[in-house]
Amino acid sequence: MESLLPKTYEEIPGCLRQMTEKSRFIGGGTDLIIKMRMGLAAPDAICYLGYVRELKEIRREEEWLSIGSCATMTEIEQDPEVREHYPALMDAAADVGSLQIRNNGTIGGNIGNASPAGDLLPVLYLYDAVLEIMGPDGVRRAGIDEILAGPGRLNLACNEAILRILLPPSTGYTSFVKLGSRKKVTISRIGVALRIEMDGDYVKEMKMMVGAIGIKPVRLEKAEEFIKGRTLNEQNILDIAAILSDYIREHVAKEFDRDYKVFASRGVVMDAFHRLRRD
Numbered sequence: 001m002e003s004l005l006p007k008t009y010e011e012i013p014g015c016l017r018q019m020t021e022k023s024r025f026i027g028g029g030t031d032l033i034i035k036m037r038m039g040l041a042a043p044d045a046i047c048y049l050g051y052v053r054e055l056k057e058i059r060r061e062e063e064w065l066s067i068g069s070c071a072t073m074t075e076i077e078q079d080p081e082v083r084e085h086y087p088a089l090m091d092a093a094a095d096v097g098s099l100q101i102r103n104n105g106t107i108g109g110n111i112g113n114a115s116p117a118g119d120l121l122p123v124l125y126l127y128d129a130v131l132e133i134m135g136p137d138g139v140r141r142a143g144i145d146e147i148l149a150g151p152g153r154l155n156l157a158c159n160e161a162i163l164r165i166l167l168p169p170s171t172g173y174t175s176f177v178k179l180g181s182r183k184k185v186t187i188s189r190i191g192v193a194l195r196i197e198m199d200g201d202y203v204k205e206m207k208m209m210v211g212a213i214g215i216k217p218v219r220l221e222k223a224e225e226f227i228k229g230r231t232l233n234e235q236n237i238l239d240i241a242a243i244l245s246d247y248i249r250e251h252v253a254k255e256f257d258r259d260y261k262v263f264a265s266r267g268v269v270m271d272a273f274h275r276l277r278r279d
């Protein structure tokens with residue numbers, strides 16, 4: 001197996017040209033190494049981008065917050081810009097796995113994994129994230145939904161790498177709450193990401209993304225419509241929880257913990273509203 005290790009941004013295209021359908025990128029390896037050990041992946045080459053300084057950085061760039069795809073969960077959680085302006089992303093990064101997983105697992109790998117239970121995914125949808133992608137012949141940008149194809153699948157060629165995740169400015173209040181199993185290290189069973197803009201006591205706009213109830217994060221438009229122009233009182237929040245329960249009952253198959261999710265969604269929604277913080 002060949003190792004492709006670009007040290008600078010300029011060296012990346014040369015490495016991409018050597019990649020085949022069997023080659024893989026690697027970030028922290030928390031997912032890929034397990035697959036390789038289980039015999040589920042046998043790459044002919046592995047490309048590690050983490051030596052390229054720009055791909056580790058989190059920095060403000062004109063209107064965007066630019067997050068290098070090799071930034072780890074710990075780096076994201078601790079970044080002052082993320083903490084101040086994207087609290088839902090901070091919460092999602094802080095909730096991933098254990099400390100060891102957060103110290104190694106990257107945002108690029110979380111997207112690359114494309115797991116329906118990936119914690120960062122509903123939040124990246126919430127903030128309308130744009131991905132910067134490099135192929136052998138150049139760089140392009142695409143929205144997160146264009147790239148995420150389904151469980152374990154991305155709309156990327158085998159030699160296209162996610163370089164950076166770009167977040168536009170966020171206004172209003174946001175939060176992310178995940179409910180997992182009772183094991184210490186949990187894989188998300190439901191993750192609710194909320195963004196709300198208020199007009200005095202009334203909700204002007206809400207965006208609600210729910211992870212781990214579909215093959216991709218689900219936007220709960222019915223709840224968004226319901227709350228527009230209303231106050232955030234307890235009854236309205238309970239009504240939103242009921243909308244989510246109904247959605248799960250209709251769309252989630254029984255073998256994917258449907259009954260547990262219907263029951264648990266109420267608490268997750270209540271928590272998500274109580275944890276809203278200004279961006």
Ligand SMILES: Cc1cc2nc3c(=O)[nH]c(=O)nc-3n(C[C@H](O)[C@H](O)[C@H](O)COP(=O)(O)OP(=O)(O)OC[C@H]3O[C@@H](n4cnc5c(N)ncnc54)[C@H](O)[C@@H]3O)c2cc1C
Nearest residue numbers: 027028029030031032097105106108109110112118119162
């Ligand atoms: C015990 C345990 C607990 C976990 N808990 C959680 C959890 O709570 N929440 C959660 O969301 N996940 C969890 N995970 C899954 C995983 O750790 C995360 O998804 C992590 O973010 C993966 O990042 P990585 O850098 O380690 O990915 P890697 O294993 O390095 O890569 C994962 C995939 O992404 C691709 N990839 C990596 N970088 C790029 C790139 N720049 N461009 C294109 N493709 C790329 C790789 O080719 C590979 O297919 C857990 C895993 C373990 C083992």
